[in-house]
Amino acid sequence: MSLFGSKEEDGAQRQVRWNLIDSARLEVIPLKNLDSQLQYLPEGSSVSVTASPAKTLEDTWILSRKLSERGFKPVPHLAARMLTSETQLVSLISQLPEVGASELFLVGGDAPDPFGPFVDSIQVLESILALDHGLDHIGVTAYPDGHSFINETTLSESLHAKQALLESAGLSGHASTQMCFDPAAIRGWLQRERDAGLTIPIRLGIPGAVDRAKLLSIGARLGVGASLRFLKKNKSTVTRLFAPGGYNPNKLLRPLTGVVEPLGIEGLHIFTFNQIEKTEMWRRANLS
Numbered sequence: 001m002s003l004f005g006s007k008e009e010d011g012a013q014r015q016v017r018w019n020l021i022d023s024a025r026l027e028v029i030p031l032k033n034l035d036s037q038l039q040y041l042p043e044g045s046s047v048s049v050t051a052s053p054a055k056t057l058e059d060t061w062i063l064s065r066k067l068s069e070r071g072f073k074p075v076p077h078l079a080a081r082m083l084t085s086e087t088q089l090v091s092l093i094s095q096l097p098e099v100g101a102s103e104l105f106l107v108g109g110d111a112p113d114p115f116g117p118f119v120d121s122i123q124v125l126e127s128i129l130a131l132d133h134g135l136d137h138i139g140v141t142a143y144p145d146g147h148s149f150i151n152e153t154t155l156s157e158s159l160h161a162k163q164a165l166l167e168s169a170g171l172s173g174h175a176s177t178q179m180c181f182d183p184a185a186i187r188g189w190l191q192r193e194r195d196a197g198l199t200i201p202i203r204l205g206i207p208g209a210v211d212r213a214k215l216l217s218i219g220a221r222l223g224v225g226a227s228l229r230f231l232k233k234n235k236s237t238v239t240r241l242f243a244p245g246g247y248n249p250n251k252l253l254r255p256l257t258g259v260v261e262p263l264g265i266e267g268l269h270i271f272t273f274n275q276i277e278k279t280e281m282w283r284r285a286n287l288s
Helices: 011-022 032-040 057-069 086-094 121-129 152-168 183-195 212-221 225-233 235-241 250-259 276-287
Strands: 025-028 046-049 073-079 103-107 137-142 172-177 202-207 265-271
Touching: 011 250, 011 265, 011 276, 025 276, 032 276, 046 057, 057 073, 057 086, 086 121, 103 121, 121 137, 121 152, 137 152, 152 172, 172 265, 183 250, 202 250
Parallel strands: 025 046, 025 265, 046 073, 073 103, 103 137, 137 172, 172 202, 202 265
Antiparallel strands: none
8 A cells, every 4th residue: 555545445544544534523723713713613513722922821811611502512722832921820720610611632832942941841730740630631732743842752752751641640631743744653652652652542633625835825924834844845745645625534543444453442532723613514525
């Protein structure tokens, strides 16, 4: 099978891909262009709400509350490097019941310099676990394609440390991967991590059915530079991933269906870049 898989899927592979798409969680960004797109979110679904250096963590909490009031289940992102103080962290955690959130997603954050005392998400996780947090689940990040300023050894050690902290606290968790456009790299990275003792479930982070220009422009601002550099270096990959009319997520998913169950991949984390209508059209077409 080629990197992008055969054009034909057998029934088992198709069912695996269907299950992934059915359980997908959509991610949104607290920007003005989101309002007109909220109507396309699946009714009552869990929605991941980003924390962008261009906004504040309070903006993430405000949008989470708005989504909760409209019947969704918000999962706010908490970026360690955007926290200005321990006091702000305590305040944000105490507000989670008010915004209807029982789950949190921790990221290090892409701010070049920390806004306050927290340098990474391990420090924030340790602080949260020492609080009366009331959380049922915490998600953390993973980087199959590497990070712009953190080496691979540190990334791996950090991921395993966060798994250990969650286990010691008796709290369930998962790791969502940052965008990676190379199925072979995803497969190889996850196999190495599983061999090294990583046991928490994985959710694959993939772009939704978004325009190539939107993906490249917004993706660069949101800190997915490594994956974007991969695209720019591998022109043939770009050609095959981006068909006329837009990017098709299936071109990333099909080559991975055979390792979903063996490697503990439980679902998808879809970066919509606020193009929810197009992403939902793709998702529903695949489920129909």
